[in-house]
Amino acid sequence: MTNPYVPHIAVLRRIITENAMNDIKTFEVEFEDAEAARNFNYKPGQFGMVSYFGAGECPIGIASSPTDERSIEFTIKKVGVVTTALHNSMVGDKIGVRGPYGNGWPIEAMEGHNVLIVGAGFAFTTLRSLAKYILNEDNRGRFGDLTVLYGARNPGELIYKYDLNSWEKRDDIDLILTVDRGDESWTKRVGYVPTILEETSASSENAVAVICGPPIVIRLSMPILTKLGFTPEKTYLSLEMRMKCGIGKCGRCNVGDKFVCQDGPVFSQKELQEMPKEY
Amino acid sequence: MNHKVIAKDGIREFIDGLIEEYRVFAPVEGKKILRLREISSGEEACLDFYNTKMSSKEALFPQNEVLFTYKKDREAIEKEATSPMKREQVLFGVRPCDAKGVTLTDVFFSSGEHRDQPYLEKRDRTAIVGLACNRPLNTCFCTSTGGSPFGKEGMDLLLVDLGERYLVEILTERGERLLGAAHGLRDATEEDMKLAQRLSNEADNAFSKELPTEGLSERLDGMFEDPIWDTIHQKCVGCGICTFVCPTCWCFDVVDEEKANGAIRIRLWDTCQLPLFTLQGSGFNPRPSGKERLRQRVMHKLNYFPKEFGSLACVGCGRCVRECPVNLDIREIIETIMSM
Amino acid sequence: MVGGEDKIREIAGRLLREGEVDLIIGYEKGTLPLRSTPSFIRDQNDLYKLIWDPTCDINLSKYLHGRDEKIGILAKGCDARSIVVCGSEGQIDMGKVVIIGLPCSGVIDRKKIEAEMEGREVLEATFADQSLVIRGEGFEEVLPIKGFMDDSCLSCRHRNPPVYDVLVGEPLPEITGANEYAEVDELESKSAEERWGYFVEEMGSCIRCYSCRNVCPMCYCKECFVDETMPAWFGKTNELTDTIIYHLVRAIHLTGRCVDCGACSRACPMDINLKALTKKAEKIARERFNFEVGLTTEEAPVLGVFKEDDSEEFII
Numbered sequence: 001m002t003n004p005y006v007p008h009i010a011v012l013r014r015i016i017t018e019n020a021m022n023d024i025k026t027f028e029v030e031f032e033d034a035e036a037a038r039n040f041n042y043k044p045g046q047f048g049m050v051s052y053f054g055a056g057e058c059p060i061g062i063a064s065s066p067t068d069e070r071s072i073e074f075t076i077k078k079v080g081v082v083t084t085a086l087h088n089s090m091v092g093d094k095i096g097v098r099g100p101y102g103n104g105w106p107i108e109a110m111e112g113h114n115v116l117i118v119g120a121g122f123a124f125t126t127l128r129s130l131a132k133y134i135l136n137e138d139n140r141g142r143f144g145d146l147t148v149l150y151g152a153r154n155p156g157e158l159i160y161k162y163d164l165n166s167w168e169k170r171d172d173i174d175l176i177l178t179v180d181r182g183d184e185s186w187t188k189r190v191g192y193v194p195t196i197l198e199e200t201s202a203s204s205e206n207a208v209a210v211i212c213g214p215p216i217v218i219r220l221s222m223p224i225l226t227k228l229g230f231t232p233e234k235t236y237l238s239l240e241m242r243m244k245c246g247i248g249k250c251g252r253c254n255v256g257d258k259f260v261c262q263d264g265p266v267f268s269q270k271e272l273q274e275m276p277k278e279y
Numbered sequence: 280m281n282h283k284v285i286a287k288d289g290i291r292e293f294i295d296g297l298i299e300e301y302r303v304f305a306p307v308e309g310k311k312i313l314r315l316r317e318i319s320s321g322e323e324a325c326l327d328f329y330n331t332k333m334s335s336k337e338a339l340f341p342q343n344e345v346l347f348t349y350k351k352d353r354e355a356i357e358k359e360a361t362s363p364m365k366r367e368q369v370l371f372g373v374r375p376c377d378a379k380g381v382t383l384t385d386v387f388f389s390s391g392e393h394r395d396q397p398y399l400e401k402r403d404r405t406a407i408v409g410l411a412c413n414r415p416l417n418t419c420f421c422t423s424t425g426g427s428p429f430g431k432e433g434m435d436l437l438l439v440d441l442g443e444r445y446l447v448e449i450l451t452e453r454g455e456r457l458l459g460a461a462h463g464l465r466d467a468t469e470e471d472m473k474l475a476q477r478l479s480n481e482a483d484n485a486f487s488k489e490l491p492t493e494g495l496s497e498r499l500d501g502m503f504e505d506p507i508w509d510t511i512h513q514k515c516v517g518c519g520i521c522t523f524v525c526p527t528c529w530c531f532d533v534v535d536e537e538k539a540n541g542a543i544r545i546r547l548w549d550t551c552q553l554p555l556f557t558l559q560g561s562g563f564n565p566r567p568s569g570k571e572r573l574r575q576r577v578m579h580k581l582n583y584f585p586k587e588f589g590s591l592a593c594v595g596c597g598r599c600v601r602e603c604p605v606n607l608d609i610r611e612i613i614e615t616i617m618s619m
Numbered sequence: 620m621v622g623g624e625d626k627i628r629e630i631a632g633r634l635l636r637e638g639e640v641d642l643i644i645g646y647e648k649g650t651l652p653l654r655s656t657p658s659f660i661r662d663q664n665d666l667y668k669l670i671w672d673p674t675c676d677i678n679l680s681k682y683l684h685g686r687d688e689k690i691g692i693l694a695k696g697c698d699a700r701s702i703v704v705c706g707s708e709g710q711i712d713m714g715k716v717v718i719i720g721l722p723c724s725g726v727i728d729r730k731k732i733e734a735e736m737e738g739r740e741v742l743e744a745t746f747a748d749q750s751l752v753i754r755g756e757g758f759e760e761v762l763p764i765k766g767f768m769d770d771s772c773l774s775c776r777h778r779n780p781p782v783y784d785v786l787v788g789e790p791l792p793e794i795t796g797a798n799e800y801a802e803v804d805e806l807e808s809k810s811a812e813e814r815w816g817y818f819v820e821e822m823g824s825c826i827r828c829y830s831c832r833n834v835c836p837m838c839y840c841k842e843c844f845v846d847e848t849m850p851a852w853f854g855k856t857n858e859l860t861d862t863i864i865y866h867l868v869r870a871i872h873l874t875g876r877c878v879d880c881g882a883c884s885r886a887c888p889m890d891i892n893l894k895a896l897t898k899k900a901e902k903i904a905r906e907r908f909n910f911e912v913g914l915t916t917e918e919a920p921v922l923g924v925f926k927e928d929d930s931e932e933f934i935i
């Protein structure tokens with residue numbers, strides 16, 4: 001039995017600043033140990049426990065897709081001790097990673113369906129992983145239409161701009177971007193994500209909806225998805241909870257008889273309805 | 280024959296014999312508090328008591344446990360997982376409620392895809408010598424939670440106080456091996472067995488009341504939004520003593536601490552009763568007030584855990600009842616819920 | 620001190636009936652002998668639950684925080700002073716609080732009684748005049764209440780609440796001639812080494828449960844210094860250094876605010892002598908700043924306000 005709390009060492013290969021406020025960065029990491037790298041087989045929607053040795057550890061959604069040839073990416077927002085330490089790191093520094101944990105987005109349930117992805121703000125990270133996975137040429141054929149609705153507070157806060165730019169040029173994805181408040185150069189939509197969701201009236205026929213965002217966005221968007229005809233079985237969310245162990249032992253992410261880190265973080269709306277309303 | 284008898288005079292010697300081969304933990308009378316502590320001689324053990332202040336989880340799931348150590352410099356990070364226990368250990372004088380608590384902890388830490396190796400490794404190398412309760416306290420309610428004052432769950436040996444001698448019931452192979460350190464054992468006679476049975480019946484009848492726990496878990500289904508929580512939580516000050524003294528509370532925090540020549544990652548006891556427990560990086564807290572946090576404790580112990588593992592996560596030891604500074608009594612909560 | 624319950628119920632009933640308060644916070648009988656428990660009453664029919672006897676040790680002012688309604692609260696001298704402190708610190712709207720003052724001759728110290736019992740369980744306890752009658756399996760003992768009172772009560776300066784809206788019964792004569800700082804003086808007379816040894820031993824059994832903090836009405840910070848991470852002031856394990864820092868800093872935070880109600884010491888499951896620190900902090904406030912806390916809402920926190928004649932001996 002190995003100690004599940006001991007992370008593997010990973011090296012920071014690339015650091016990209018994602019937003020104008022400079023508090024969201026994407027870290028590309030590579031495991032030092034080849035076997036650890038080989039064993040880290042993840043699905044979109046899973047997360048890893050990322051350590052900054054000396055500061056601590058926190059759960060971060062995996063932002064890269066398993067189809068990427070590049071190494072694993074974590075997009076991290078600076079909010080506390082560990083994330084600040086990570087933000088102050090440089091390429092070549094070593095951190096700890098263990099995982100992958102969690103259940104991931106329900107790929108099998110989405111195959112053969114149209115997919116609607118709704119994301120707001122920083123929560124877009126694992127949705128980007130999912131979108132990239134679906135768009136990959138080996139996978140694209142198994143899914144129907146792909147619509148991605150993504151919004152941020154203002155244009156500077158949109159992350160993965162390089163991916164968004166390339167997606168806009170593709171014809172196998174309908175990308176709808178919006179901001180709460182535009183600026184002089186913004187020519188696309190302006191409006192809150194729930195509002196735009198209602199405006200675009202995405203079709204729910206043979207479709208699965210996947211949504212991730214701050215609690216308020218989720219609370220306002222869910223009724224709209226229902227109105228559009230998305231059933232609770234076909235609507236999925238990724239929950240956020242404070243986590244310390246990532247393996248269902250420390251008790252922190254316990255909701256009802258489930259642990260968000262093990263039974264989630266992805267839940268269907270139907271599953272959520274059967275869980276205690278802790279949100 | 281798996282029942283022996285040892286004279287009370289011989290117990291200290293037995294414990295001394297165990298100390299030669301194992302690390303032995305027994306109830307030790309501190310200046311003010313009785314707690315399970317490692318002992319270096321049989322004389323230190325106190326076997327005439329109701330129950331220890333803190334449960335036996337102290338020995339298997341220590342309040343502070345180093346998960347691993349590491350050294351860091353510009354070039355490399357060296358990790359070192361903490362080495363396994365060199366010697367096996369014996370917890371001596373554990374009451375049936377606490378031993379049952381250990382089995383529930385075992386179930387939890389070995390569940391799921393990732394087993395908790397630090398705990399399980401210790402557990403595998405731990406023997407438990409239980410001590411039956413001839414006289415439960417007024418605050419005890421183990422029989423209402425599926426336990427019993429003469430219960431044997433989790434133990435390798437069970438001692439029953441018969442006066443100037445103990446009946447020793449051998450429950451496992453490991454328990455039999457432990458008895459190798461005892462001298463002057465004799466087989467139990469029918470008289471010994473009859474006395475033990477009488478004491479057991481007396482103990483069962485000594486409980487001041489049985490709580491209505493039949494169907495409790497099911498009753499709580501669907502009670503998450505019930506207004507009863509608004510009144511139940513009112514007097515709770517959210518201190519967390521209940522979780523610290525509880526044999527079946529195992530939530531923990533993980534922190535890094537830098538030391539002079541390296542750093543350690545430690546896990547330490549944590550409590551769902553404090554707001555920081557579920558506070559998210561964004562500032563949002565799904566359990567913002569005492570009401571949600573108390574509800575979580577009660578629901579987890581009496582509804583969520585039973586749904587998943589088939590047993591209430593409460594062994595009726597009564598410690599939370601005794602230690603709560605405002606006398607918030609889980610027995611009252613159970614009665615209130617069942618009377619609704 | 621025994622008795623007066625009828626008067627309490629009458630006063631509480633009138634306040635509720637006349638709409639002066641929406642909620643009464645008092646004491647009711649606990650589920651264990653020698654215990655009382657906080658009572659929250661909104662209905663006339665529940666008033667019978669209110670009790671008043673030497674088991675009423677909880678400082679109820681803790682429950683005033685964060686409530687927006689009009690509350691009638693039963694308060695002993697120390698509790699009333701806590702209310703005043705929280706009022707002067709802007710945490711409680713004094714206009715919404717009706718203090719039902721309780722002249723108090725002292726509460727019992729359960730730990731002293733437990734020690735006297737030497738391991739025997741108390742099954743029943745009743746008060747009769749100046750005595751406490753304890754019954755257990757096969758024994759009955761009559762103890763003098765005074766001998767088993769909380770130490771703070773034996774030298775209490777304010778048996779009568781200094782601030783109240785209505786008083787239950789007649790004021791009691793205040794205690795004179797008691798040296799309330801006897802234990803502090805004794806500790807101060809020891810050498811630094813001896814004192815350190817004493818505190819190391821006491822704090823060694825701390826399990827960092829934070830009950831002391833949570834029962835204290837003056838510990839109301841939304842983010843306690845214990846939980847701060849940027850920077851983290853000290854570690855969360857029960858390594859001795861970290862534990863001692865926690866207790867020292869808490870005592871410092873309470874200097875000039877602590878009313879010596881004893882709730883912290885009574886709550887501690889490890890029987891740590893917390894009062895040694897909080898009493899010393901209280902002594903500092905009194906002697907160095909000539910300040911007795913909790914007597915009027917016009918006061919300002921002694922460590923929060925600079926006066927030109929403040930003692931500076933500890934700086935120079």
